[in-house]
Amino acid sequence: MRVLLVYCNSMLENALPIGVSQLVSCLKEAGISVDLFDTTFYRYGRKSATENRIEALQFPPCPLNFKGGNMEEDFRAKIENFQPHLIGISVVEPTFLLGMRLLESARELLTKNNIRVAMGGVHAILAPQTADGRDLVDYVCISEGEQAFVELCKMLEKGKDVSGINGFWVRRNGTWEKNRKAPLTDINKLPLMDFTLFGESYLNKPMMGRLYRTISIETTRGCPYHCSYCGDYSLKKLFKGEGSWYRKKENQKNLCLFFEGGFMVQEKVHAKNRGGTEGLYKDIQS
Numbered sequence: 001m002r003v004l005l006v007y008c009n010s011m012l013e014n015a016l017p018i019g020v021s022q023l024v025s026c027l028k029e030a031g032i033s034v035d036l037f038d039t040t041f042y043r044y045g046r047k048s049a050t051e052n053r054i055e056a057l058q059f060p061p062c063p064l065n066f067k068g069g070n071m072e073e074d075f076r077a078k079i080e081n082f083q084p085h086l087i088g089i090s091v092v093e094p095t096f097l098l099g100m101r102l103l104e105s106a107r108e109l110l111t112k113n114n115i116r117v118a119m120g121g122v123h124a125i126l127a128p129q130t131a132d133g134r135d136l137v138d139y140v141c142i143s144e145g146e147q148a149f150v151e152l153c154k155m156l157e158k159g160k161d162v163s164g165i166n167g168f169w170v171r172r173n174g175t176w177e178k179n180r181k182a183p184l185t186d187i188n189k190l191p192l193m194d195f196t197l198f199g200e201s202y203l204n205k206p207m208m209g210r211l212y213r214t215i216s217i218e219t220t221r222g223c224p225y226h227c228s229y230c231g232d233y234s235l236k237k238l239f240k241g242e243g244s245w246y247r248k249k250e251n252q253k254n255l256c257l258f259f260e261g262g263f264m265v266q267e268k269v270h271a272k273n274r275g276g277t278e279g280l281y282k283d284i285q286s
């Protein structure tokens with residue numbers, strides 16, 4: 001089973017994404033072959049937020065890491081080379097249309113090769129109905145993906161009927177079969193996030209006119225606060241009754257990351273033994 005994850009991201013927004021990186025490691029752990037297509041470094045729109053901020057004099061100029069090439073052409077090439085059975089696109093609200101644009105650009109390939117598409121991410125959870133009329137999307141993930149997506153992949157691999165699968169809306173004859181949510185993820189039982197499919201360009205994040213070496217770590221899932229304008233607040237309400245949406249990592253060993261050829265060369269640094277987040281910070285500096 002080959003799964004192509006597609007990280008639909010705003011231009012140059014190069015913080016390593018926790019959700020997709022966690023899915024990569026969960027899929028790998030389940031023996032599923034996984035690759036990534038990432039929109040981050042393509043200039044597919046007019047201006048990135050970084051350029052706007054520089055223009056508005058919010059911060060001084062800094063190098064912009066755009067790569068060349070045409071996003072849609074490269075997406076099709078990736079499909080042709082990797083030949084996925086399933087594509088998993090990850091979207092938030094402002095990147096949903098970007099995801100749809102990519103799928104449309106590969107319509108012929110997807111149809112000809114009968115490649116299924118699953119859509120996930122905060123937007124899929126909060127607004128699954130936006131997949132109405134998007135006939136290239138077969139499954140919409142209405143839950144966290146660690147268990148649900150792996151389950152979907154395994155069932156598809158075995159040729160099983162996925163119509164009742166928890167955590168997904170499933171397209172059947174043009175209408176949605178709306179299944180139950182999947183149980184919340186136990187974030188203390190996850191394999192380490194896998195950043196290896198993301199390139200070196202993620203390591204240098206422009207902030208205030210300088211490039212800083214950055215990584216993403218997850219110490220909690222969900223937020224303890226309740227700002228009414230925030231997606232996290234809506235997620236908390238949506239998952240009420242399913243357990244606590246706000247979860248903490250009990251020990252910090254799952255903070256640790258591996259990035260081949262990057263600055264975090266040790267695969268299983270025990271951050272706690274090294275002084276928790278501060279220790280991790282020192283590691284990054286050295």
Ligand code: B12
Nearest residue numbers: 009015017018019088090092093120121141144145231232
């Ligand atoms: C960290 C963070 C960032 C980081 C990293 C983003 C990332 N993609 O990881 C940075 C700084 C880069 C960022 C940028 C942006 N962010 Co932000 N970000 C967050 C934050 C604080 C946490 C997200 C997180 O890591 N959650 C934990 C992980 C595990 O969850 P997850 O990513 O949703 O992934 C899980 C599921 O959704 C699912 N899943 C995800 N992808 C897929 C794919 C498939 C196929 C399947 C089946 C399942 C699946 O499985 C994952 C594991 O369980 C949230 C607010 C919050 N407190 O939740 C906002 C939030 C997600 N961001 C938001 C926005 C708007 C943005 C930007 C568009 C801002 C901008 N204008 O550029 C960009 C878009 C970047 C992008 N493509 O996501 C909104 C989204 C609103 C919405 N309704 O969609 C949120 C909710 C905040 C808010 N304003 O309300 N963000």
Ligand code: SF4
Nearest residue numbers: 223225226227230232
């Ligand atoms: S904006 Fe969202 S993530 Fe930030 S403190 Fe408020 S509820 Fe938490």
